[in-house]
Amino acid sequence: MEHLKEKTVKSEKLFNGRVIDLYLEEVELPNGKTSTREIIKHPGAVAVVAITDKGKIVMVRQYRKAMDRILVEIPAGKLENGEKPEVTAIRELQEETGYTCDGVTPLISFYTSPGFADELVHLFVANGLKKDNQKHSLDEDEFVDLVEVTLNEALQMMESKEIYDAKTAYAIQYLQLQQMRK
Template sequence: MSHEPPEFIQQRLFYRGRVLNFEVSKLRLPKGTVGEWECVRHPGGALAVPITDDGKLVLVKQYRFSVQGRLLEFPAGTLEPGEDAATTVKREIEEETGYRAHRWHDLGKFPLAPGYSDEYIYAFLAQDLEKLEQPPAQDADEDMEVVLMSFDEFEAAILSGEAIDGKTIASYFMARLHLNQS
């Protein structure tokens, strides 16, 4: 099996958006097959798994247009141009939950949906939380509420099929593994 990269024959930008772009690339694979592949280009995102001193997870229930409903998620946001993931996640946790974390651990990164997007999520564990008296305003296009859950309640929500996004579930288990090794 060849590990050579495919040859780019043609790349077309179909849509340039505020946050993401949509491209179609014509490629020749190392075995000679030629085809077209679509890709959503995204700058990446950062996510916090916030845990209060009494062991509660801090989540948000957020309306998501793409699924026409509310999803349970950890606070997260898109990386701004020139911004590192740690800066993004520190801003987002304050804006979305009204908490500031004083202890951070980098859990790593993972591709969100590599079948059609190049987006990576940078996950962080956020601890030693302080409830802010004057939290920053949420972005005008966000509709969310803060939800506190125990680990057991969150795992029950996963098993019951509650609407929880994939990056939240993946990051939760990354945090659990880290906490179990500490």
């Protein structure tokens, strides 16, 4: 499969941000010609599937400026430098929802947009969920509403595009598959 690889000839950092860095890379194509690639470098992220003892999926409703709309999503967040994904998952669950858990189990990891970004999202399932309002502490620029829905309500929210992001859709479809297997 080496015949498909592109060799980086030159890489220039165009932007150094708080969440992403943007590079312009000149690459040599498999046929010997050159082209450019705009690449977003991201530290990675986590997302958490959390189910209450009443069978409700814990989510947050928040405004997403990139799409200029409000979405419902599972709790998620960016990996901090040197932080293990499991630690990030537990921290983000607490900060965004006020829920704590005994631990998390890895479900799968996936790239969000491999055509132009290296963001890798690690999806976890929370174990031993407990509500602890003392642990709810959002970042100063983060505003969310807690939403708890059944699987059927979540599926309806996908149809109405209230749930419209890949990580949450993946989680909902995973839960639907688990239910079908029972």
